[in-house]
Amino acid sequence: MNVTLIETPEALEALCARIAPLEVIALDTEFHNERSYAARLMVVQLVVDGEIALVDPLRVSDLLPLAGALATKEIVGHALASDLKIFADRFDRLPVTAFDTQLAAAFLGYGISISLADLVHDIVGVRLRKAQTVSDWSARPLSPAQIDYLVADVAHLLPMRERLSERLAARGRSSWFSEEVRALVDPARYRVDPERLYLRIPGAARMNRRELGILRELAVLRDDLARERDVPSKYIVPDDAMSALVHLRPRTRDDLAQLRRLDAGVRKAFGDQIVAAVARGVALDDAELPMKPARPPGHDREAIVACLSVLTSAIASENSLPASLLAPRAALERVARELPASEEGVARALDASAWRAGLIAGPLFELLYGRTALSVRGAERGTPHVERVTVSE
DSSP states (O other): OOEEEEOSHHHHHHHHHHHTTOSEEEEEEEEEOSSSSSOEEEEEEEEETTEEEEEOTTTOOOOHHHHHHHTTSEEEESSTHHHHHHHHHHHSOOOSEEEEHHHHHHTTTSOSOOOHHHHHHHHTOOOOOOTTTTOOTTOSSOOHHHHHHHHHHHHTHHHHHHHHHHHHHHTTOHHHHHHHHHHHTOGGGGSOOTTTGGGGSTTGGGSOHHHHHHHHHHHHHHHHHHHHHTSOHHHHSOHHHHHHHHHHOOSSGGGGGGOTTSOHHHHHHHHHHHHHHHHHHHHOOGGGSOOOOOOOOOHHHHHHHHHHHHHHHHHHHHTTOOHHHHOOHHHHHHHHHHOOSSHHHHHHHHTOOHHHIIIIIHHHHHHHTTSEEEEEEOGGGTOOEEEEEEOOO
């Protein structure tokens, strides 16, 4: 394949014009996210009409035209969620659909996180060299070895799409995959819920509702400031200082000097806003306070979660799927806490898509209410496996 470096706005415009009539584009990105709120693009690799284009965001600062050009296409990539999150965060644009080769592989028995190199080797028969995995993608000019790596990351995506599509159809799983893809390109997936930010902060589970109200106000403020300045949230206020602010409840900027984790620069730049956020939390009516997060299951419910997890793993094994693709542990904990009274209620507690609900909602409901039990069979033959056994009344 021919390789073209896109390093000027004019070259990007020409590339977008070439993209316009096409339906499918292969894409990968290299990015750094250590010192920014949203990941910063360093390279965008594309396969466009049989040729590879390497777009340099350090030379072409405005990539909104590219995001717009890709918005009406099917994007093919490997582990696309991180790439798509950048487009959602930076440009508020996502493609209309996508084909994630890692996700397709998960539906075909390869596990939840097979690497691109291993999948390319198995599907296409080519070994990729991954020597540049931890490369500094901000360095310029790009070295020949870096360019080879960038090319290899996208060169085989379109052939893999065709072969994986055929295998999904043969297994009757194309519709399952399509459901997951719709979620992958849903903008809501990548939006931060400001009402949930505070739950990520260590110590939140031990706070009362008033303290959570203060923490919520601080978390929203910190996120807004970090987004505006494009820096990680911890650069504004570290997590441990967030909890300390809740307990200190400062009334003036001078009160903030009691916290050694807030340096003078932070106190000067954001002190008044921090004090105001604390005051808002203190002033909230009781009805406006957030509810305490659900506690982890007690001993009995922990055992129930373990049983639900075993059954989920067994069903996943029967269908050559990763168990985590069927239901994460947090979803099973919700079922154990809520004890839904119907199969439909289990599906809602799991927040399960149609294909997932069809596989596990019924069996989990039957197990939860003692209508089936789990048994290990086949150990005497050296082929142990878990089976569901109907419980007689």
